[in-house]
Amino acid sequence: MLLNETAEQIRSMEIRGAGRIARAAAAALKDHAETFEGSDIRSFRHFMGEAACTLLATRPTAVSLPNAVRFVMKAMEGAGNVPEAQAAIRRAADSFLLSSKHAIEWIGEIGARHISDGDVVLTHCNSEAALACILTAHRQGKDLEVFATEVRPRNQGILTIRALNDAGVKTNYIVDSAVRSFINDVDLVVTGADAVTVNGAVVNKIGTSQIALAAHEARTTMLVAAETYKFAPRSILGERIEIEERQTDEVLDPAVAATLPHVRVRNPAFDVTPARYVDEIVTEMGAIPPTMAYIIIRDHLGWGIEEFHKNFEFNERMQE
Incomplete structure (x- = not known):
């Protein structure tokens, strides 16, 4: 599914529920990364940064959405080229989807x-x-x-x-x-x-x-x-x-x-x-x-106060 379609389905509540929204966002970023045409890593970061912003603008209250987006996007932080970044996003998205599924099972048991x-x-x-x-x-x-x-x-x-x-x-x-x-x-x-x-x-x-x-x-x-x-x-x-x-x-x-x-x-x-x-x-x-x-x-989640300074710098680099 195209990223813009996913964003609209989240915005219109066709996709609803914090967990479902988070999983849809992670999957959309994974698919979107594969559509990039080019070899410049800076352009790819900007391409993915715009996609992240599109998703984040859909529903302001459910923090599962920005947490999922951050988890997937942060994975490409150390990538040196586009294929490495795409592979990192794939791994992170798949990991998030799997852990989200298991989270529901564990919560049910507990x-x-x-x-x-x-x-x-x-x-x-x-x-x-x-x-x-x-x-x-x-x-x-x-x-x-x-x-x-x-x-x-x-x-x-x-x-x-x-x-x-x-x-x-x-x-x-x-x-x-x-x-x-x-x-x-x-x-x-x-x-x-x-x-x-x-x-x-x-x-x-x-x-x-x-x-x-x-x-x-x-x-x-x-x-x-x-x-x-x-x-x-x-x-x-x-x-x-x-x-x-x-x-x-x-x-x-x-x-x-x-x-x-x-x-x-x-x-x-x-x-x-x-x-x-x-x-x-x-x-x-x-x-x-x-x-x-x-x-x-x-x-x-790995968010101390000091992490916000690092994250701010990372977001700035993505938008360059």
Whole structure:
């Protein structure tokens, strides 16, 4: 698939979910590298740098995207010629795709250990990682019941209940605003994440923070399932994660909106859940408290503060 096609599919949410977005970006960079015609390494770096910028501009909130792009692009840093750089990008992209697949499997195994036989679990949005925890527990023979939210305005909950239904999991489908009405019937909340900041705050689909607050009030455990490449390195520097605000026609028909000149429709796609409302974050490296987010960023992703200076210089060279 052409890189611009992938970028448009990510932008339009035809490709959705932080993990799927990251894998699509890595695969697109790999394919794009093979289309370069020429032998000048500086031109190739510029060619790939433009491609990276195109992908990064599609969805501002999911940090899995820049983490995947950085992982693939950094691989060519030491290449001396175009074939070496292309080979490095191929290896890095293949490595990312494989590790991403295994990450979901490991998260499912680890997360399932937190789910007991007879538990009632609530989940929100359509998260591969959160579903892996639930479905792994189900495959282990645990008797589960799930509450799944509608996830307005794009109704991603439909994807979730189909996956649960196909697996034979007893599921209740509820509107987002009904969460507090059912939270006392729930033993465990499991959601995914689009980003995790250095202080353990979780950026996820809009409505997650309200669910976490209701769970906190009800003393219901709140688990977040997230691959380590969803941790946000730039939050070390105090940089805030941009919350994407999508088109208003997802919420209100334009014909109706035209009759309401004094009404402004707001459609943020994500919200931020403070770390104090999250009990554990389940990653492929293990289940950690939110306070350990910095350790993941520094030791596993390799982003200390000094790394940002090196990365800035590398990005400058790519754009030369």
